Amino acid sequence: MPITPYAVPAETVRHxxxxxxxxxxxxxxxxxxEEEAKQFIQSLRETYPDARHHCWAFVAGRPESSVQWGCGDDGEPAGTAGKPMLAQLSGANVGEVCAVVVRYFGGIKLGTGGLVKAYGSSVQQALGLLTTREVAVTVPYTISCEYAHIDTIESLLKQHDGVQLDAEFSHNVRLSVRIDARYIDVFLEALKNQTRGQAHAHPLEHKTTSGT
Structure with missing residues (x-):
């Protein structure tokens, strides 16, 4: 699984x-x-119910993960709307983004070439207005340790872009943490060394979290 951060939209753009x-x-x-993208598409159908077309494209995961790409022409001639929209999105190196172009027909047909240019240009110009923020890939872990090791672990988390999510206290301590995947190996080695092997970390599943 890729561990490098990637860009996502910081806010919704209208053009x-x-x-x-x-x-x-x-x-x-x-x-x-994908589910969030479909919900966004539906929300714009409801916002503009009288429009002729609601064409769409999305890159639902990492920018390079084509298994989570999708597009639709919504009644325009096949391949004249969704595909040129998706081509713009996939070339922008932005992930977790959905584009919807709402068209109100003006009475003059554009032809297939004109439609491809219109839909592609619409998304291209909107992308020029887009601001992004970074999303880091993080790894959730649980750490079992003695009370004496809490300060050490908190310090290690700060050093390796980790965060503590939860803590359970009984005869020992069980911490739920999340660590930037780029630094997980270094973190685990430092945890082992600084607690003399007395703290035990167990991975859960990969997730992503927003950065700055």
């Missing part, structure tokens, strides 16, 4: 373009998964 009396209203939003 409007008029071509031969047709209005193309483009939205870009942060959608961390």
């Amino acid at each position: 409007e373009l008029e071509i031969k009396k047709s209005r193309f209203i483009t939205y870009l939003a942060h959608t961390p998964g």
